Amino acid sequence: xxxxxxxxxxxxxxxxxxxxxxxxxxxxxxxxxxxxxxxxxxxxxxxxxxxxxxxxxxxxxxxxxxxxxxxxxxxxxxxxxxxxxxxxxxxxxxxxxxxxxxxxxxxxxxxxxxxxxxxxxxxxxxxxxxxxxxxxxxxxxxxxxxxxxxxxxxxxxxxxxxxxxxxxxxxxxxxxxxxxxxxxxxxxxxxxxxxxxxxxxxxxxxxxxxxxxxxxxxxxxxxxxxxxxxxxxxxxxxxxxxxxxxxxxxxxxxxxxxxxxxxxxxxxxxxxxxxxxxxxxxxxxxxxxxx
Amino acid sequence: xxxxxxxxxxxxxxxxxxxxxxxxxxxxxxxxxxxxxxxxxxxxxxxxxxxxxxxxxxxxxxxxxxxxxxxxxxxxxxxxxxxxxxxxxxxxxxxxxxxxxxxxxxxxxxxxxxxxxxxxxxxxxxxxxxxxxxxxxxxxxxxxxxxxxxxxxxxxxxxxxxxxxxxxxxxxxxxxxxxxxxxxxxxxxxxxxxxxxxxxxxxxxxxxxxxxxxxxxxxxxxxxxxxxxxxxxxxxxxxxxxxxxxxxxxxxxxxxxxxxxxxxxxxxxxxxxxxxxxxxxxxxxxxxxxx
Numbered sequence: 001x002x003x004x005x006x007x008x009x010x011x012x013x014x015x016x017x018x019x020x021x022x023x024x025x026x027x028x029x030x031x032x033x034x035x036x037x038x039x040x041x042x043x044x045x046x047x048x049x050x051x052x053x054x055x056x057x058x059x060x061x062x063x064x065x066x067x068x069x070x071x072x073x074x075x076x077x078x079x080x081x082x083x084x085x086x087x088x089x090x091x092x093x094x095x096x097x098x099x100x101x102x103x104x105x106x107x108x109x110x111x112x113x114x115x116x117x118x119x120x121x122x123x124x125x126x127x128x129x130x131x132x133x134x135x136x137x138x139x140x141x142x143x144x145x146x147x148x149x150x151x152x153x154x155x156x157x158x159x160x161x162x163x164x165x166x167x168x169x170x171x172x173x174x175x176x177x178x179x180x181x182x183x184x185x186x187x188x189x190x191x192x193x194x195x196x197x198x199x200x201x202x203x204x205x206x207x208x209x210x211x212x213x214x215x216x217x218x219x220x221x222x223x224x225x226x227x228x229x230x231x232x233x234x235x236x237x238x239x240x241x242x243x244x245x246x247x248x249x250x251x252x253x254x255x256x257x258x259x260x261x262x263x264x265x266x267x268x269x270x271x272x273x274x275x276x277x278x279x280x281x282x283x284x285x286x287x288x289x290x291x
Numbered sequence: 292x293x294x295x296x297x298x299x300x301x302x303x304x305x306x307x308x309x310x311x312x313x314x315x316x317x318x319x320x321x322x323x324x325x326x327x328x329x330x331x332x333x334x335x336x337x338x339x340x341x342x343x344x345x346x347x348x349x350x351x352x353x354x355x356x357x358x359x360x361x362x363x364x365x366x367x368x369x370x371x372x373x374x375x376x377x378x379x380x381x382x383x384x385x386x387x388x389x390x391x392x393x394x395x396x397x398x399x400x401x402x403x404x405x406x407x408x409x410x411x412x413x414x415x416x417x418x419x420x421x422x423x424x425x426x427x428x429x430x431x432x433x434x435x436x437x438x439x440x441x442x443x444x445x446x447x448x449x450x451x452x453x454x455x456x457x458x459x460x461x462x463x464x465x466x467x468x469x470x471x472x473x474x475x476x477x478x479x480x481x482x483x484x485x486x487x488x489x490x491x492x493x494x495x496x497x498x499x500x501x502x503x504x505x506x507x508x509x510x511x512x513x514x515x516x517x518x519x520x521x522x523x524x525x526x527x528x529x530x531x532x533x534x535x536x537x538x539x540x541x542x543x544x545x546x547x548x549x550x551x552x553x554x555x556x557x558x559x560x561x562x563x564x565x566x567x568x569x570x571x572x573x574x575x576x577x578x579x580x581x582x
Contacts, residue, residue: 062547124438138513140431140438147415147431147514149547156508157541159448159466172545175450217447221512222429223438250448254463256353256440 004289005046005055005096006281009088010105011080016042018049019282022116025049035086043095055100056284058108058277059088065104065146073102101288105277107144109230109270110137112280117271118228126224127270128153129231130211134178138222154178156217161209181210183233194233204239211239212246215267219251219259230270243267295580296337296346296387297572300379301396302371307333309340310573313407316340325373334386346391347575349399349568350379356395356437364393392579396568398435400521400561401428403571408562409519417515418561419444421502422522425469429513445469447508452500472501474524485524495530502530503537506558510542510550521561534558 001020008015010032017027026049030041046052062078064071073089093100103111110127113119119127119139127137136153138145145151155176166189170179179185186194190203197203215227234240244263251259259266272279292311299306301323308318317340321332337343353369355362364380384391394402401418404410410418410430418428427444429436436442446467457480461470470476477485481494488494506518525531535554542550550557563570 124436136512140436145415145431145513148516149514151514152511152545152547155511155545157448157450157504159450172543173541213448217508218512220443220446221427221509222436223440223442225439250464252463254443254446256443 002289003050003052004282004285005050005052006278006285007042007055007057007059007092008105008108008277008281009057009059010277011060014038014042015278016045017278017282018046018052019285022279022282024278032083034082039088039091039095043092046096050096052096052098052285054098054285054289055092055096056108056281056286056288057088057092057100057102058105058112058281058284059102061104061150063088063102063104063150065102065107065150099288099291101284101291103144103280103284104137104150106135106137107146107150108280108284109272109276110139110144110228110280111283112272112276112278113228113270114139114142115283116279117276118268119226119271122225124222124224125226125228126153126218126222127228127230127276128214128218129270130182130229130233131231132183134182134231136218138224140222153214153218154182156214158210159213161206164206177210177214181207181214181233186233194236198236204236204242207233207236208239208242208246211243212250215243215247216250219247219255223257225257226265227267228270229267230273230276234269240267240269293580294341294343295573295576296341296343297569297576298333298346298348298350298383299396299399299568299572300348300350301568302351305329305333306569307336308569308573309337309343310576313570313573315569323374326377330379330382330386334383337387341387343387343389343576345389345576345580346383346387347399347572347577347579348379348383348391348393349396349403349572349575350393352395352441354379354393354395354441356393356398356441390579390582392575392582394435394571394575395428395441397426397428398437398441399571399575400563400567401430401435401519401571402574403563403567403569404519404561405430406574407570408567409559410517410562413516415513415515416517416519417444417509417513418519418521418567419505419509420522420561421473421520421524423474425473425522427509429515431513444505444509445473447505449501450504452497455497468501468505472498472505472524477524485527489527495527495533498524498527499530499533499537502534503541506534506538507541510538510546514548516548517556518558519561520558521564521567525560531558531560 134154168175168179169185425445459466459470460476
């Protein structure tokens with residue numbers, strides 16, 4: 001059976017898997033140290049488990065995803081030591097000697113959700129992950145949308161909830177969406193980690209208010225068919241339901257789709273959980289094989 | 292030479308034109324009264340100036356633009372008397388006996404700008420009109436993006452500028468973008484029409500702050516190659532430059548494209564001015580003819 005290599009390249013670790021179809025038959029985790037060492041270990045694992053038909057990479061960024069660019073498939077200006085201006089696609093393709101494809105971590109996760117998760121069959125959706133940061137992937141007309149550069153959906157402006165005097169945690173924008181609602185903002189604001197606050201109504205009411213407000217803005221800007229929410233923060237029991245309720249209130253009946261009645265289908269958890277990125281890399285490999 | 296009929300169907304008037312290529316050879320304006328009378332006058336004008344190869348309609352909304360829907364091409368739940376649930380595409384196509392195509396007023400204007408205006412050659416852009424309301428059209432991968440229903444880009448949430456205690460003018464959301472920055476909000480807030488306030492620094496500093504904030508959110512959500520701003524409010528001298536300056540400040544260096552250096556090419560006035568919708572209707576007619 002055809003084998004594919006999938007690489008979920010993250011800032012702290014690389015998850016590398018060999019898949020037959022969507023079934024993972026071998027996998028490993030490699031710490032993200034230097035490009036030379038991490039890529040060498042990645043390639044060695046794949047070669048030991050081959051032959052493979054193609055490889056897919058869902059990679060942390062920022063990335064150059066402009067197909068005409070001479071540095072297409074490279075990590076660009078990351079603050080992460082050693083990894084600035086690092087080609088990813090070319091070295092892996094050359095080492096493996098077969099077709100390979102790359103996308104960003106969030107775009108890759110969106111592709112995974114579209115192929116096997118909570119977005120199957122949709123033409124347009126938003127994939128949002130709320131954890132140590134907030135990342136958003138936009139899927140339009142059956143493919144990941146990049147645009148000029150790529151979206152940074154976590155950095156939209158926020159209407160501050162009345163009475164909230166927290167100044168925000170984003171080093172660029174202060175009180176943007178990520179600055180008000182990602183995990184580090186929750187910890188900074190309340191003095192405890194999200195997982196130690198699960199029984200605090202006030203914490204999750206406020207969190208849901210900011211999440212719903214962002215979902216309202218995405219709804220008005222791109223009119224997606226669905227918004228998929230994943231990441232660590234969304235594991236808090238009851239948060240998803242609070243977000244749905246507040247979103248319906250925020251839209252105030254002003255919608256061109258059936259969101260109010262259908263909100264339970266409109267805002268949903270990720271179907272692949274923490275594996276969306278890895279499955280996205282498998283889907284990228286399959287796409288490279290077909291191309 | 293091949294003739295096309297273009298209909299810009301607005302809530303107060305219909306602009307109807309006959310074009311040879313992009314050159315308008317005959318045109319008229321018909322008041323928007325009842326569907327029966329207005330459509331009859333529209334069809335009569337076109338028939339008197341035919342024969343035409345195809346017709347295009349850029350129409351006020353909300354519209355049903357879902358191709359599979361039985362009411363595709365109809366105005367849906369508008370508060371405008373007589374016009375709720377009014378088919379537009381079918382009656383015009385049947386009366387004229389040839390191909391016809393329809394899009395929304397803002398989507399049509401975006402298509403006009405792409406075909407002959409300030410967005411030629413772009414794959415992805417935002418078209419924004421700031422007048423009695425704020426409407427936004429999203430153009431992705433060479434076509435108008437509708438999504439589920441269609442975008443309502445004027446209704447995103449806003450971070451209130453410190454010291455601003457205006458409550459907003461949107462009947463649905465109060466202080467959303469349209470509620471804070473459209474023409475009626477300016478008049479309500481300052482007690483004068485925009486055109487009588489052109490020398491007021493404070494008015495346009497505040498207006499530019501909200502416009503820039505919205506452009507920042509569009510930038511982060513869809514990563515467009517350009518944002519085209521049109522409509523009456525944008526005619527105020529110097530406003531465009533203020534918006535560019537504040538947008539660069541708001542992005543705070545956190546961008547994946549060359550917006551800071553290239554902001555003069557990134558935020559631009561509409562190339563077709565008030566004619567974008569009519570030219571969009573010509574482009575729709577040409578598309579229907581080719582199809």
